[in-house]
Amino acid sequence: MSIAVSVAKAGLVRGRSELRHTFTNFQDLWGYVFPAGILLVVMLLQRGATVGPTGFSLGATTLPGAIGMSIAFSGLMSVAAQLITEREDGTLLRNKAIPHGMTGYMIGKIVLTIGMSVVSLLLLLIPGMIIFDGVQMGIAGAVTLVWVFVLGMAATMPIGAVIGSLFSNPTSMGFVMLPMMGLIGISGIFYPIGKFPEWLQGIAEVFPIYWLGLGMRSSMLPDSLASVEIGQSWRHLETFGVLGAWAVLGLVLAPIVLRRMARRESGSAVASRRERAISRRG
Incomplete structure (x- = not known):
């Protein structure tokens, strides 16, 4: 068995x-x-x-957007929080000491995060499709859901790893949560943003959360609902392009930042973080 396979x-x-x-x-x-x-x-x-004038339930429209938001949260915040916590408790240092341990560690985190995301998706999707009339998913919709989910994970998990590498203790996550909540507010998760000022729409369109919500809406809602979206279209090509661009950016940056973080891990650094954690709790 080769080293890579092992x-x-x-x-x-x-x-x-x-x-x-x-x-x-x-x-x-x-x-x-609970969430x-x-x-x-x-x-x-x-x-x-x-x-708007569609007469379609706002609750049903929110369902796919909320699923897109949960994917973004899993990829960005869960990965970041796990890295920060396990830097503090010494898990990362122990994996660093094992040959190829960091690679195996990151593969494990990818499996864990994707599994958690699938569970979170199903906890919203299954009861949501039962509760809300008009939410539908044929074969084409299911295919769209799958590729948006996979590309969304690829776009957010590496960036989450970068964020987790930049902070050294869990209390720092507050600095990430505040802009994250702001992005959710302008990304059309709870209401279409077609009536927002164009400059605000432009900001939302830069980040993955908007495109994850849009992609999920396109997979579950009638085509008539595209009329309230920007450009009156589901914009699948743009969704693929933006999420793909974030995935490429993350896959370029994450290995560089993670290697740099791993080089800095040492017993004294872990001990120092543990002392600060104890002082916070005390």
């Missing part, structure tokens, strides 16, 4: 093991169920409102 196999085993662990940990299960429940309640409250 490392990949170790990473897959690690990822499956961590994913199984999340299903036996109450805190992790709550992290799956999905809150989003479904919000969408139920929106069910009586309609989207």
Whole structure:
């Protein structure tokens, strides 16, 4: 067995093991169920409102956008939070000491994050399609959902790894959450942004969250709903292009930043972070 195959196999085993662990940990299960429940309640409250002149339920329109948002959160925030936490507790340093350990570690995180994202997606998709009339998904819609999901993961996970490499303790995540919430607000997750000022639309179109929401809406909603989107179109080609560009950018930057972070890991650095963590909790 070649080294590459052995490392990949170790990473897959690690990822499956961590994913199984999340299903036996109450805190992790709550992290799956609670956000999905809150989003479904919000969408139920929106069910009586309609989207512009279409007469279509705003709650049903929000469902695919919320799924796109959950993919972005999993790829960006989950990967970043895991890296920061495991830098602090010494997990990264232990993997660094193993030949090809960092490669296997990252493969495991990819498996874990994709698995978590699929669970989060299904927790919204299955009850949402039961609750909301008009949400539909044929073969073409299912294909669209799959390629948007895969490309969305590829676009967000490497950037999440870069973010996690730049911060050294979990409290720093607040600096990431604030702009993230701002982007969600302008990305059409809870209401179409076709009436927003053009400069605000332009900002939203730079980042993956808008395109993930748009791609998911195109997979689940009637074609008539494209009339309230920018350009009155689902813009599949642009969705593929922007998410693909973020994926390429992340795959170029992430290995460079991760190697630099790994070189800086040492026993003294871990000990220092542990002392700061203890002082925060104390």
